[in-house]
Amino acid sequence: MNDIIYVIFGINTLAAAIRITTPIALAAMGGAFSERSGIINIGLEGMILCGAFAAVLGSFYTGSPWLGVFLSLLLGGFIGALFACFTIKFKADHVVTGVGLNILALGATTYLMQVLWGCKGSSPNVKGLSEVSIPIIKDIPVIGKLLGTHSPLVYIMFLLVFAGWLLLFKTPLGLRIRITGEHPEAADTLGINIKGIQYFSVILSGCLAGLGGAYLSLGQLNWFSMNMSAGRGYMALAANIFGHWNPLGCLAASFLFSYTDALQMRLQSLNIGIAHELIQMLPYILTIIVLAGAVVRSRPPAALGEHYETNK
Amino acid sequence: MRVVELKNITKRFGNIVANDAIDLDINRGEIHCLLGENGAGKTTLMKIFFGLYSCDTGSIFLNGKDVEVHNPGEAIKLGIGMIHQHFMLVDRLTVAENIIAGQEPKKGIFINFARAKKDVEELSRRYGLKVNAERRIEYTSVGEQQRVEILKNLYRQADILILDEPTAVLTPQEVKDLFTVLRKLKKDGKTIIFITHKLKETMAISDRITVLRDGKKVGTVNTSATSPNELARMMVGREVVLRVYKKAGHPGQTIFQTQNLCATNKRSHLHLKAINIAIKRGEIVGIAGVEGNGQLELEEALMGLREIDRGKIIVNDRDITNYSTAKRRALGMAHIPSSRLKRGLIKSFDLEKNIILGSQWSSHFADKGILAQNRIKKYSREVIDNFDIRCSDSKEIISSLSGGNQQKVIIGRELSGDPQVIIAAQPTRGLDVGAIEYIHNLLLKMRDEGKAILLISAELDELKSLSDRIMVLYEGEMIAEGDTNRFTEEELGLLMAGHREGVLTDVGA
Ligand SMILES: Nc1ncnc2c1ncn2[C@@H]1O[C@H](COP(=O)(O)OP(=O)(O)OP(=O)(O)O)[C@@H](O)[C@H]1O
Ligand SMILES: [Mg+2]
Numbered sequence: 001m002n003d004i005i006y007v008i009f010g011i012n013t014l015a016a017a018i019r020i021t022t023p024i025a026l027a028a029m030g031g032a033f034s035e036r037s038g039i040i041n042i043g044l045e046g047m048i049l050c051g052a053f054a055a056v057l058g059s060f061y062t063g064s065p066w067l068g069v070f071l072s073l074l075l076g077g078f079i080g081a082l083f084a085c086f087t088i089k090f091k092a093d094h095v096v097t098g099v100g101l102n103i104l105a106l107g108a109t110t111y112l113m114q115v116l117w118g119c120k121g122s123s124p125n126v127k128g129l130s131e132v133s134i135p136i137i138k139d140i141p142v143i144g145k146l147l148g149t150h151s152p153l154v155y156i157m158f159l160l161v162f163a164g165w166l167l168l169f170k171t172p173l174g175l176r177i178r179i180t181g182e183h184p185e186a187a188d189t190l191g192i193n194i195k196g197i198q199y200f201s202v203i204l205s206g207c208l209a210g211l212g213g214a215y216l217s218l219g220q221l222n223w224f225s226m227n228m229s230a231g232r233g234y235m236a237l238a239a240n241i242f243g244h245w246n247p248l249g250c251l252a253a254s255f256l257f258s259y260t261d262a263l264q265m266r267l268q269s270l271n272i273g274i275a276h277e278l279i280q281m282l283p284y285i286l287t288i289i290v291l292a293g294a295v296v297r298s299r300p301p302a303a304l305g306e307h308y309e310t311n312k
Numbered sequence: 313m314r315v316v317e318l319k320n321i322t323k324r325f326g327n328i329v330a331n332d333a334i335d336l337d338i339n340r341g342e343i344h345c346l347l348g349e350n351g352a353g354k355t356t357l358m359k360i361f362f363g364l365y366s367c368d369t370g371s372i373f374l375n376g377k378d379v380e381v382h383n384p385g386e387a388i389k390l391g392i393g394m395i396h397q398h399f400m401l402v403d404r405l406t407v408a409e410n411i412i413a414g415q416e417p418k419k420g421i422f423i424n425f426a427r428a429k430k431d432v433e434e435l436s437r438r439y440g441l442k443v444n445a446e447r448r449i450e451y452t453s454v455g456e457q458q459r460v461e462i463l464k465n466l467y468r469q470a471d472i473l474i475l476d477e478p479t480a481v482l483t484p485q486e487v488k489d490l491f492t493v494l495r496k497l498k499k500d501g502k503t504i505i506f507i508t509h510k511l512k513e514t515m516a517i518s519d520r521i522t523v524l525r526d527g528k529k530v531g532t533v534n535t536s537a538t539s540p541n542e543l544a545r546m547m548v549g550r551e552v553v554l555r556v557y558k559k560a561g562h563p564g565q566t567i568f569q570t571q572n573l574c575a576t577n578k579r580s581h582l583h584l585k586a587i588n589i590a591i592k593r594g595e596i597v598g599i600a601g602v603e604g605n606g607q608l609e610l611e612e613a614l615m616g617l618r619e620i621d622r623g624k625i626i627v628n629d630r631d632i633t634n635y636s637t638a639k640r641r642a643l644g645m646a647h648i649p650s651s652r653l654k655r656g657l658i659k660s661f662d663l664e665k666n667i668i669l670g671s672q673w674s675s676h677f678a679d680k681g682i683l684a685q686n687r688i689k690k691y692s693r694e695v696i697d698n699f700d701i702r703c704s705d706s707k708e709i710i711s712s713l714s715g716g717n718q719q720k721v722i723i724g725r726e727l728s729g730d731p732q733v734i735i736a737a738q739p740t741r742g743l744d745v746g747a748i749e750y751i752h753n754l755l756l757k758m759r760d761e762g763k764a765i766l767l768i769s770a771e772l773d774e775l776k777s778l779s780d781r782i783m784v785l786y787e788g789e790m791i792a793e794g795d796t797n798r799f800t801e802e803e804l805g806l807l808m809a810g811h812r813e814g815v816l817t818d819v820g821a
Contacts, residue, residue, distance in 0.1 A: 172416040172423055179402050179413050186400035189364070190414035190464075191385025302403065 003270055011145045013262050019150070019220065020258035021251070022157045023048060023212035027236035028243060028250035029164045030208035036168065036245050037201035038181035040305045042098025043083050044209045045233025046105030051076045051213025053109040056224035057116070059126040069129070069153070069214045076210015077203045079105070084202035088195055091307045102233070110226050121226060128222030129153060151219035153211070160208070164247035177201055181301035184308035194308060209233065235287075242290060244298050253290075260286045314376070315340040315503050316361070316472060321370035323356055325712070327704065330356040331367070332527040338472070343494060343504045345514045345535075348524035349547055349744035351702070351714025354507045355397060357524070358474045362394040363387040388414075393470025395461040397477045397507075397742075403450040407443050408432045411464045435463055439493055453604065455486040462493065473497065474505045479513055480742045483602040483770065484805050491517050509744040511540040523547055548746040556752045559760065561780045564593030568733045568764045573623035575613045584609050585789045586623070591733070591764040596755065598779030598796070599768040602808050603738075606788040607768050608650060611737045614766070615647050616640050617655075627733060641670060646731035648722055650738040650768065652715070656722040659711040663703060664692040666710055667725050699724035700750065716747035723751065727758065734758060737768040752778060770808075772801045786810045 027044045034041035054075035058068030083101055086092040110120075117123050129151050138148025168174040179187045180197045187194050212232070217224045235257055236250075243249025260283035267279045316338035323331040330353045338344050346354045359365045361372060363381035372379055374390055381387045387394070401410050408428045417427040432445040441459040449457060458478060465473055475494075479487045494504055494517060508514055514521055515535060523530040523546040530546045544552040573587040584606050591597045601607055612618035614625060616637040625633050632640055641647070649655035657666050668677045668688055677688050692706040701720045703713060710718060723739070736755065740748045755778055759765055769775050775782055775796075782799055784792040784807040792799075792807050799807075 166422070170422045172418065175405075175409060175413050175416060175423060178405065182402040182404060183400065186402055186410075187413075189362075189384045189394065189396065189400045191383065191388045192414050193385075299404075 004267070004272060008263060010266075011142060013266055014259070015146050016262040016265070017255060017259040018146070018154060020261055021254045022151075022154050022219065023215045024232050024236045024239055024258060025161060025251045025254040026157055026212035026215070027209040027233055028239040028254050029161055029247045030205035030212075031237055031240035032243070032245045032247055032250055033164070033168070033177065033201045033208070034205035035240065035304055036181045036301055037177045037198045038184060038301060038303045038306060038308070039084070039087055039198055039202050040094035040098065041083070041202065041205055042095050042237065043079070043101035043105075043233075044098075044205070044236050045229050045231070046098075046102035047076050047079050047083075047206050047209035048213040048216070048229040048233050048236075049102075049105045049109055049227070050079050051210030052217035052228045053112070053213070053224050054210065055214035055218045056123050056126050056222075059128070059218060059222075060123070063127060065127050065129045065218045068126070068218055069211070072210040072214035073207045074210075076206040076208070076213065078206070079210070080203040080206020081199070083206065084199045087202070088198050091309075094305050106227055109224070113224065113226065123224040125223050126218075128218045151215065153215040153219045156211075157215070158251075160211075161247045161251045164208075168247060173197075173200075178301070181303055184303050184306070188308070209236070212236075238287065241298055241300070245301065256290065257283060257287060313340045314338065315374070316505075317373040317376075318357070318361060319371050319373065321357060321360060321372075322368045323353075323360060323365060324368055328712070329527045331360070334370075334524070334527075334529045336522055336529070337532070338503060338505060339520070340503055341498060341501055342519040343498055343506055343517055345518035345521040346505060346507045346524065347509070347511075347514055347521055347543060347547055349714075349746050350509075350716030350742075351526075352524040352547075352744075353527040354524055355476055358394060358476060358505065358507065361387070362392055362474065388468050388470070391469065391471035392474070393465030393468060393472065394474040395458070395465060395476060395478060397480075399457050399461055401449045401457055401460060404448060406446050406448050407452065407456075407460050408445040410449060410460055411445075411467050415468060431467065432463065435466055439463075439466065439496055440489075441493055454481045455483070455489075458482065458486075458490070459493075466497075470502070472503045472505065474507070476507045477509070477742065478506070479508060479510060481603070483808070484772065485809060487513065509742070509748075511543050511745065514543065515540060525549060544745050547744065552745055552749055556749070556756060556777050558756055558777065561594055561596075561759065563595040563780070564762060566590045566592050567628055568766070569624075569626040570614070571624040571626065573610075573613060573625065574621040575609050575618055576621055577609050577618075580604075582606055582609060583788045584613065587790060589766065589783065589790075591766060593762045593764055594759055595780050596759050596765040596767055596778050598775040598782040599766065599785050600772070600775050600782055600804055600808055601768075601770065601785035603650075603770055605808075606785050607737065607770075609788070610785065611647075611650060611735060611768060614735055615645065638670075644730070644732035646726040646729065646734045648726055648734070648736040648739050650741070652718055652722065657710050657718060660709060662707045662709055663696065663701070663713075663721060664688050664706050666721055667692045667695050667706075669725065671729070695724040695728055698728070716743045719743055719747065719751070723754065727754070732763060734763055734765045735768070736765060738770065739767070740769075740771065740774060748774075772804050775804070776801060784808060786812075 027048055031041050031044055051072035055068040055072040058071035059065045083097060086097045087094050113123055114120060131149050132152050133149045138144045168177065176192050176197050179192065180194050184194050216228055239250050239253035239257060242253035264279055264282045268276050314337050318334065318336040321331050321334045334357055348354050356365060360367045363383045363386055372381060379390060411432050412428045417424040417431065429445045436443050441463055443456055443459050443463060478490060482490060498504060506518060518535045520532060520534055522532040523543065525547060568591040570587055570589045573584060575584040587610065589597060609618060613620050616635060624631055627643055632643065653659055671677055677684055689706055696706060699720045701724060702717050740751050755765060767778055779796045782794065782796050783790050791812050
């Protein structure tokens with residue numbers, strides 16, 4: 001019994017949850033930006049995958065994981081731009097385009113992996129990002145264990161989430177993004193450049209999801225494997241809704257999902273006499289309960305998924 | 313001194329000529345009314361001026377200079393501001409955020425919210441436009457939203473203000489307040505272009521008036537040298553009877569009744585309190601009241617679109633309280649909803665589908681579950697002819713019709729099926745004198761044919777001229793009731809604002 005309580009509230013579980021959260025929170029925040037500007041972004045999954053691939057690619061050829069991270073931002077942004085181009089310029093359906101993008105990303109990364117490295121399941125090992133310790137924090141009792149030593153991308157994620165929140169709610173650009181997603185016609189009559197705002201938001205969304213991918217391949221591991229994103233993009237989408245399209249909310253929601261995931265893994269290893277299958281269901285059950293409650297109350301941007309055209 | 317000159321403006325939408333070689337001159341510091349029927353092209357002309365539409369031919373001169381306005385951003389820079397027929401406000405943002413968006417005061421890279429609030433409050437004081445800067449738009453009244461729209465434009469330092477039908481949604485008192493503000497703005501040197509259908513208002517506020525009809529300019533007149541009758545003639549192209557002629561009614565037995573009807577709107581916390589209405593055959597009962605006092609809830613409760621808490625609804629001695637909307641309609645209840653596009657029509661469907669909407673299962677229009685296109689077309693043509701709906705074809709999409717014609721589609725659908733009880737909510741809102749005349753006459757004709765009509769309206773003129781009896785709804789409660797001629801317009805205005813004292817005594821009904 002004590003074991004169970006220790007696992008549930010244990011620092012190791014929480015620290016694991018923080019690690020699992022990082023890519024999801026980054027992608028969820030990306031989703032928040034995209035959707036706040038009115039573009040539904042199902043393509044997060046593919047963007048994460050591309051980011052993960054680009055990071056390994058960069059590290060493989062340059063030997064520098066940081067250049068890999070940079071490449072993941074670049075490719076994520078590029079995929080975002082592609083997505084934006086289809087949905088904004090050509091007015092394609094957001095969901096269909098996003099699903100197409102995910103399939104394309106899976107196919108392209110798997111194929112390129114074979115061409116470049118001649119292997120099917122995963123890439124060769126590359127240089128990953130080594131963990132860093134934060135001097136003073138790591139010596140504080142509980143907090144030190146929780147936050148003292150992580151991949152640098154974890155800390156960057158925390159900073160970015162806060163910066164994203166500031167951007168969205170405290171700056172002129174953020175206000176304009178929110179207006180565009182709520183009422184593009186109003187934005188138009190205020191002289192706001194709607195398309196510019198949407199391109200910016202979707203590209204930013206791609207960069208953030210790409211960075212999430214880089215954490216998967218270079219932060220947690222040091223290789224790329226086929227379909228490495230494994231549904232995290234969809235979880236991010238759910239976290240974004242549960243987090244009310246707010247970067248801080250996204251982080252909190254991502255953490256909740258990740259925590260149950262971490263818990264599930266640890267409970268399994270305990271052998272407490274409950275079937276594994278039941279324990280594995282835990283995060284999903286919680287996700288369903290939480291989302292069912294949250295979806296009732298959360299309200300998406302009013303013009304989400306619509307195509308607006310100044311009537312000329 | 314001419315501040316605006318629009319020259320030879322032409323704009324086509326497909327094969328509709330919305331603006332046909334229109335010239336318009338506006339003097340500095342005047343209030344210029346743009347008058348015209350629904351679909352005359354007023355909004356289109358102003359949207360061209362504001363850069364929302366581009367014109368096919370024509371040019372715009374501002375202070376004598378030839379300018380090109382490609383988008384609203386450029387219009388704003390030129391000092392043009394527009395308050396749209398449908399407000400351009402974001403529900404979830406605060407008043408201040410809506411006003412400053414696009415020209416945010418900054419502190420470093422952040423929005424200076426304190427400055428924004430101060431600026432808004434200052435402007436608000438200066439022009440007597442009362443708003444609460446920190447309240448979210450979704451919690452403000454329509455009147456306040458309009459003040460926000462005006463402030464939005466003043467904040468952008470607009471010199472020329474275009475108001476597209478600003479009074480359509482206001483209460484009589486709010487209209488008065490708006491006019492005070494407009495006069496103040498005029499004194500401040502602003503130029504105001506005011507679009508409306510309402511002749512009374514035009515006469516009260518404007519210096520000059522330009523009338524459009526079918527996309528063409530009919531003429532510009534000085535307000536002091538014209539009359540409502542002349543304006544109506546210019547707008548419609550024929551004599552219009554501004555006051556309808558109502559024969560004495562011959563009410564039969566009571567056919568529609570509510571008993572202690574109570575309902576709740578959980579979102580706005582409005583309660584309908586024990587509403588008792590009885591309507592006889594051949595009678596129009598008017599429900600007077602400012603919107604938001606339970607009109608919508610009443611309308612919805614009667615049609616089964618809103619759950620009721622208590623009470624009964626009786627049609628023809630049958631208790632229909634628990635009937636579905638479809639069943640109520642089958643029993644002869646017709647509904648002209650106050651929200652045309654939300655409840656009355658499907659914008660992206662064509663006329664034919666909208667005209668048979670709700671009867672799509674009936675054997676008239678379907679064979680074994682398959683729509684009978686030919687019969688639908690034939691029937692739609694009849695409705696279009698009978699109700700004088702102006703359209704190019706029965707396959708035309710609803711959203712490309714003017715507001716008046718959209719309303720006629722609803723009315724045509726609802727009144728074609730020989731209904732017994734008609735719930736008409738704000739049936740002439742936003743419509744021009746010609747369309748209003750038409751609808752008023754139609755409702756009176758229906759009355760004389762023995763139908764029971766409930767008329768929910770905020771227009772005193774309309775209520776006075778159509779209703780046999782009037783009830784006043786205020787904060788969910790019927791606070792007065794009586795024969796129409798027992799109320800003066802003044803009294804009705806006061807009652808609608810909730811002043812029961814002094815008026816109630818001589819109501820006594
Ligand atoms: N975006 C559009 N696409 C197609 N047709 C349009 C469009 N906007 C307006 N029209 C058509 O142009 C004509 C003029 O419309 P407009 O909205 O300018 O009339 P209006 O005078 O403002 O009428 P109302 O009093 O009903 O607002 C109408 O026949 C209308 O159907
Ligand atoms: Mg109009």
